[in-house]
Amino acid sequence: MEKIIDESVQGQPLVLDQKKENQRKLFIESYGCQMNFSDSEIVASILAKEGFNTTQNLEDADLVLVNTCSIREKAEQTVRKRLEKYNAVKKINPGMKVGVLGCMAERLKSKFLEEEKIVDLVVGPDAYKDLPNLIEEVDAGRNAVNVILSKEETYGDISPVRLQSNGVSAFVSITRGCDNMCTFCVVPFTRGRERSRDPQSILEEIDDLAAKNFKEVTLLGQNVDSFLWYGGGLKKDFDKASDFQKATAVNFAKLLDMVAEKHPKLRLRFTTSNPQDMTLDVIEVMAKHKNICKYIHLPIQSGSDRILKEMNRLHTRQQYFELIDNIKRIIPECAISQDIISGFPTETEEDHQDTLSLMEYVKYDYGFMFAYSERPGTLAERKMEDDVPEEVKKRRLSEINELQRSHSKYRLDALVGKTVEILIEKASKKSDEHWSGRTTQNSVAVFPKENYKVGDFVMVRIDDCTSATLIGEAVGYSENN
Ligand code: SAH
Ligand code: F3S
Numbered sequence: 001m002e003k004i005i006d007e008s009v010q011g012q013p014l015v016l017d018q019k020k021e022n023q024r025k026l027f028i029e030s031y032g033c034q035m036n037f038s039d040s041e042i043v044a045s046i047l048a049k050e051g052f053n054t055t056q057n058l059e060d061a062d063l064v065l066v067n068t069c070s071i072r073e074k075a076e077q078t079v080r081k082r083l084e085k086y087n088a089v090k091k092i093n094p095g096m097k098v099g100v101l102g103c104m105a106e107r108l109k110s111k112f113l114e115e116e117k118i119v120d121l122v123v124g125p126d127a128y129k130d131l132p133n134l135i136e137e138v139d140a141g142r143n144a145v146n147v148i149l150s151k152e153e154t155y156g157d158i159s160p161v162r163l164q165s166n167g168v169s170a171f172v173s174i175t176r177g178c179d180n181m182c183t184f185c186v187v188p189f190t191r192g193r194e195r196s197r198d199p200q201s202i203l204e205e206i207d208d209l210a211a212k213n214f215k216e217v218t219l220l221g222q223n224v225d226s227f228l229w230y231g232g233g234l235k236k237d238f239d240k241a242s243d244f245q246k247a248t249a250v251n252f253a254k255l256l257d258m259v260a261e262k263h264p265k266l267r268l269r270f271t272t273s274n275p276q277d278m279t280l281d282v283i284e285v286m287a288k289h290k291n292i293c294k295y296i297h298l299p300i301q302s303g304s305d306r307i308l309k310e311m312n313r314l315h316t317r318q319q320y321f322e323l324i325d326n327i328k329r330i331i332p333e334c335a336i337s338q339d340i341i342s343g344f345p346t347e348t349e350e351d352h353q354d355t356l357s358l359m360e361y362v363k364y365d366y367g368f369m370f371a372y373s374e375r376p377g378t379l380a381e382r383k384m385e386d387d388v389p390e391e392v393k394k395r396r397l398s399e400i401n402e403l404q405r406s407h408s409k410y411r412l413d414a415l416v417g418k419t420v421e422i423l424i425e426k427a428s429k430k431s432d433e434h435w436s437g438r439t440t441q442n443s444v445a446v447f448p449k450e451n452y453k454v455g456d457f458v459m460v461r462i463d464d465c466t467s468a469t470l471i472g473e474a475v476g477y478s479e480n481n
Contacts, residue, residue: 283327
């Protein structure tokens with residue numbers, strides 16, 4: 001520890017209790033899901049206490065951390081490309097250290113150090129609190145690895161540093177890990193078993209965001225609807241909880257209700273909902289509170305019952321339709337988006353047609369669609385042959401994409417002529433004269449700035465739309481402002 005004397009404050013020497021490394025600069029970037037972006041904010045907070053300030057400039061960095069994604073092979077290739085870039089920078093700045101965080105770190109463990117010579121540090125998603133020790137190791141000239149997964153919610157007590165925040169929207173993690181074991185998915189292996197965070201600490205984080213004037217919070221989990229707090233521990237051990245713990249347990253519907261009740265001015269979102277875990281009481285809580293956004297991301301993956309079974313998705317096509325019908329009955333204006341995988345092993349043309357007909361029934365507002373990518377260690381990789389040819393996966397994917405585009409347009413067209421509430425988030429990418437924000441249904445809208453500002457809730461009359469964006473004009477503040 002070194003005392004730093006700053007004499008610049010009105011001539012009075014100011015003694016700051018700071019660590020020697022105070023001048024160190026951290027460059028941190030994230031790939032993959034929102035959870036990674038949220039985790040990087042936790043990492044920045046842990047390292048701020050160690051005297052690291054973040055920088056947007058790779059060339060200036062003493063420490064470069066990349067938070068990685070393993071969900072598809074392409075996501076991993078993107079990270080490998082970035083490592084090449086770091087390598088080039090390291091030639092100019094040899095003191096720079098490089099660490100890999102997140103799912104690739106967990107999947108590859110110390111193999112990473114052998115495969116990528118540039119890497120000094122490998123840290124899995126549950127081990128970020130160990131970063132100060134690991135960095136000391138690296139400073140001493142040794143490589144450092146910690147990929148131990150945890151049984152507890154790991155970072156409930158850390159208040160994240162909001163990186164590159166617009167000051168309007170923030171993510172709050174509420175569960176970690178996933179117990180679902182979909183056969184194509186690497187997440188249960190890289191993020192461990194499912195556990196939930198203490199509602200008290202969730203509420204405190206949201207109180208703090210509201211006090212800082214944030215307007216929108218997204219509750220995050222690989223599988224948010226299976227949130228269950230009973231005093232700590234893994235979800236799978238709930239059976240062993242005491243009668244008192246069971247009686248006082250908080251499920252997702254209850255948590256959502258509590259947050260919405262406490263912060264009626266805050267827009268609330270949540271993601272992601274696995275259909276098998278989404279219950280009617282969640283939809284009823286959404287309907288009850290105006291401030292819960294009328295939007296559900298509800299991945300289906302495939303419209304074929306046979307493929308759903310092979311994927312270990314624990315619901316049928318029919319049950320999914322029933323869920324959609326219930327959502328639309330309880331919240332008619334609710335927007336729904338999907339994830340779909342084309343070309344899962346054994347998928348036939350008929351299975352693919354089932355996916356298209358399911359899409360036709362739901363007419364999703366939006367979608368995230370990908371060709372199947374075999375992931376090492378998953379059940380599908382071990383038990384099934386990746387037998388759908390690449391060009392067939394691609395062709396099916398483009399048919400799915402095209403259908404989704406027409407459905408997105410259909411949903412947006414229905415809003416033309418209506419006046420909707422928009423929360424302004426940033427300047428439009430295409431024009432500096434326009435604001436960009438989202439409706440409660442998560443559709444993006446752009447409109448002339450006038451005198452409005454970021455963070456305002458504005459009523460916008462929609463005059464037109466493209467296949468992905470609403471175009472309109474503000475007619476005044478919303479009552480929520
Ligand atoms: N429960 C999480 C799932 C994370 S994975 C969530 O819904 O966000 C996100 C999406 O990536 C999945 O829904 C799936 O559509 C896609 N995905 C996962 N593994 C994949 C794989 N091996 N190949 C192609 N897409 C995959
Ligand atoms: Fe992956 Fe299925 Fe969980 S897609 S994250 S194993 S719900």
